Amino acid sequence: MTTLEGTPNPEAPNPQLPIVQKLRIRYTKRGRLRFTSHRDFARAFERAVRRAGIPIGFSSGFTPHPKISYANASPTGAASEAEYLEIGMTRPCDADEVRASLDAALPPGLDIVDVVVAKSGSLADQLQASSWEIALPGVVVEHAQDAVRRFLATDEVLIERMMKRGLRTLDCRDAVLALSARSGATAAGPCAILAVVVRHDTPSVRPDDVLAGLRSSGGLELGQTPLATRLAQGPLDSDNGTVGDPLAFDRDAS
Incomplete structure (x- = not known):
């Protein structure tokens, strides 16, 4: 067997070329592709890498x-404008060319919108919070605003979620940093829209958990299936409760 000089362990079975560059990628899940599970996306992305000839x-x-590292994927059924992953490359590549090649190899709805060269640090450490928008078809804004006021006035809102190890009780109020309701519209007509900023805890609090808390503590009544969209995830500005760009440092260091 011929080993590859520079590998972490050249005597390991089937040694591979060393990683010389890491790229951080932002992608979306839009439209019907929001129903793509994390496992389905991983398979689609690996096929796209092969089609695009990415090294x-x-x-x-x-x-x-x-060498693909996924970070804090959104729940199945939720749309997202801010999903992230990192890949290791065996030769340096132009980030814009990689973005275009991968985007062309993926179906519309799974879109590669940003690629940067990783400079240092951990991508996962930058993903401290998420900003969500949740459309509530059939719900009038006054009803949603009343539920939000009651939720925010409560110190603790316990909900239950079925997890791998059984039913678990979570405090969804503690993770919610900002919550408001406004009027909006979907294809089905007028609706209320929630704007939510959620801190990433373990386990993470999802949009469905926030809605469960609004039902239990605020009396929110849902008519149709809500549509959650992650607008951003990244570092948390604790002063104003906003979510920053996790790739900003990599761009500024270029």
């Missing part, structure tokens, strides 16, 4: 895997 690195061992 991605692989792990060593008997079953090499592509």
